[in-house]
Amino acid sequence: MRSKAELKGKPFPVGIRGWVLISAILVGLWAWLYLGLSPRQLLPGDASSIGRFLAAALSPALDSQDPGLGEAVRYIVLQNALHGLGRTVLFAAASLLLSILGGFVLGFLATSTWWAGDTITSRGPLRRLLRQVFGPTVSATAKILATLLRSVHELFWALIFLAAFGSGPLTGVLALALPFAGTLGKIYAEMLEESPSAPSKALRDLGATRLQVFFFGRLPAAFPDMMAYTLYRFECALRSSAVLGFFGYPTIGYFLKLSFENLYYSEVWTYLYGLFLLIFLVDAWSGTLRRRLAT
C-alpha cells in the first residue's frame, strides 16, 4: 500500500495492468484503422441466402440435394461424410506418425542438456571439443531447423509440394508432417530439458553412456508429458487434414467445399456436424487420457 505522500507527485497513477489495457486498445485501434474496417461491412450482402444457409442447419441431408442424383443413390451424402472423415483420420494419423519420428529425432538432437549438463566428465582435448563445440552446434542447428519447419504453415507446404511434385496423397501427408515435426521437436526438447536431472546424474555417476543416460534417465521422466502433448497435436492434425480437402485431397473439406459451391446447404451441415462429432469424440477421449497421464 502506497502512502498518500508517495502518490502526491504522480497525478495519474497507472499500474502495470493499466498499461496492458491501454496498449491493447492502442494497438487494436491501429489495426482497425489500418484495415479500414467499418461495422457497416458486417451487414450481410445477400440476406436471403444466409437465411437459407442457417435454416439448413436444422435439416442436414443424408441424400444428395442434386435433383439429377436425388434419391437414385441412397445415403450418398452419409457415405461421403463417412468416407471423408475416414480419410481425414488417415491423413492425420499418417502425418502424425511421420512427425513423431521427425520430432523425436529433432528433440533428441536439440536437447542441450544431454550434450552438456549431465553427461560424462570430459577427458582429453578431443572429448572437450566434442562437448563444448560439437554438442552445442548440433543442438542449435536442430532448434533452428525445428523453428524453420514450424514457421511455414502446413497449407503453404502443401502449395510448395503441389508445385514440386504435383498432387497425390503422399504430398498432403508430407505437407502436414513437416510443420508438425518442427512443433513436436521444439516441445519435446523443452520437456526433455525441463525433466528432473537427478536420475540422469545418478546414471552418469554409475558409468552409463550418453545414450543410456538419455534413454533411461531423461526420457522416462518426460515421456508422459510428451505423450499428452502428442495426443493434443493429433486433434490439431485432424483439423488441418480436414482443411487439406480444400486443396483437392479426399478429406472431409473436399466434400464440404464441393457442396457449398453447389449451394447444397443441407449437405454442408451434414459434413460440419460429422467433423464436429469427430473432433468432439477425440477431444473427450484424449482429454481423459491426458488427465490420466498427468497423475
Next chain:
Amino acid sequence: MTALASERMTQIEQLRRDRPRSRFLRWSLSAFVLLLVLSLFSGEFGFEQVFSPRRLQNLENFLTETLPPPIRRGEGLAAGLAWASDILMSPKGFPALGKTLAISILSILLAFFVAILLTPPGSRSLACPEPYLPGLASAKGVRSFLWNVCLHFCRFFYVFLRAIPEYIWAFLLIQMFGFSAWPAILALAIHNSGILGKLFSETVENLPPESTIALRGIGAGRAQLFWFSLFPTGLSRFLVYFFYRWETCIRESTVLGMLGIVSLGYYINDAQATINTPEMLFLIFLGSGLVLLGDLFSALIRYLVRHAN
C-alpha cells in the same frame, strides 16, 4: 548371488509389480499407436508413386524455376535484390504483411474479450450455488443441477467453437460478409475464443482461493469476485495464453488470405495460380519471417510477464 542382493532383486521386482497401471490408458495408447502405424500402410499413400518419372520431371521443372528471374538470367545478385525489393514495396510486400498482422491482432483481442466473458460461467469454482464461501471452499464446493447445466453448456460451447478449423469458418463467413477483413477476423476469433475460454476456465479453477474467499466473506457477489479478485490474480497467466495464441493467429491469418481476403496468403495463392514459383516462395519466406518475429516478440513478453513478480 548373495542373500542381500537377491532380496534387493525381489524388492525391485515388487516395486515394478506395484507400479500404477490403468487398463484404459494402456488399451487407448495401444489402439492409438496401432492406428498411426496402420494408417501408413492403409494403401492410401502410395510410396512408389513418389519417384515416378513424371514426378521427377515435375520436380526438375520446379527446381529450375525457383531462382528469381534476374538471377536465372545471370544478371547478378544486385538485380536479384532489386527484384526482391520491388516485391516488398508493392502491395504484395509490406502492406500485405501489415494487414496480416492487423488481422491477427484484432482477432486475438476479440477472442480474449469473448473468452473472458465466458470464463465465469464456465469455471467450476464460480458456477456453483455458494462460490468461495469461507469454511466451505473446496475446489468442488456445493453443486446444484442448474449451475451444472450452465457449466457444462459453457464447456460444450468451447468445444463447439474450437472444433471447426479457422479456415472452414472463414470459408463459410466469406459467403455471408463478402471479401472484407471481417470473415478472417471473426473466424480466428471464434476458434481462439473456444481455446482461450477453456484455458482461462482451467486457470481460474486452479488459482489460489484465499483472496477470493476473503472477498466473499465481506459479501461480494459473483461478478465482484471475478473482476476484483480472480481476474487480477489470474491476469499474468491469461496474458501468457493470450500471447501464445496470438502466435498461432499470425500463422493462420497469413493462410486465410488464400480464400480471397487481402492478407499475404492472397498474393501467395495468386503467385501459385500464375505459376510464378519464385515469387510464391519469396512471399512464403516473408510470411514465415513475420511468424518468427511474432514468436520472438511473444516469447519475450511471456518471459517478462512470468518474471514480473
